[in-house]
Amino acid sequence: MTSKEPEWVISVCGLNCAKCDIQLAGHGNETLRSEIVDWFKDERNEIVEPGKIRCEGCLGPSGAHWSADCPIMLCAKDKGLSHCFQCKDFPCVKVEKFGSDGVSHHQRTIENSMRMKKIGIEKWIEGQNEKGRCEFCP
Numbered sequence: 001m002t003s004k005e006p007e008w009v010i011s012v013c014g015l016n017c018a019k020c021d022i023q024l025a026g027h028g029n030e031t032l033r034s035e036i037v038d039w040f041k042d043e044r045n046e047i048v049e050p051g052k053i054r055c056e057g058c059l060g061p062s063g064a065h066w067s068a069d070c071p072i073m074l075c076a077k078d079k080g081l082s083h084c085f086q087c088k089d090f091p092c093v094k095v096e097k098f099g100s101d102g103v104s105h106h107q108r109t110i111e112n113s114m115r116m117k118k119i120g121i122e123k124w125i126e127g128q129n130e131k132g133r134c135e136f137c138p
Contacts, residue, residue, distance in 0.1 A: 012076045014109035017057040026054030085117035
């Protein structure tokens, strides 16, 4: 990550987009881009064009989102929300399913989002910076 890129961009579901491999690959990390292409080929038997590996995050332009059909993002946009924790139904079935998909940093999204709801995103980020780590990152 270059010094111009932010250290924190909290997505709709609560992930830190600024630490996402897809986002980093799409912003110049060619090693990650190559690893992602290889992963799709080896693990999913899919050919992904390197130029298609890019994402501006779910809070960015919808045409530049890796998972344009993400049900969590679409739900929040339909409700006019920036983050799931702003919803009266949080945590809902969609968020709980995402948080229990077996991916370690997805599991932490609900707990961290609940904390952000309570104290605010800025205060939560300040706390993470004080700890010297990102609770969402693997």
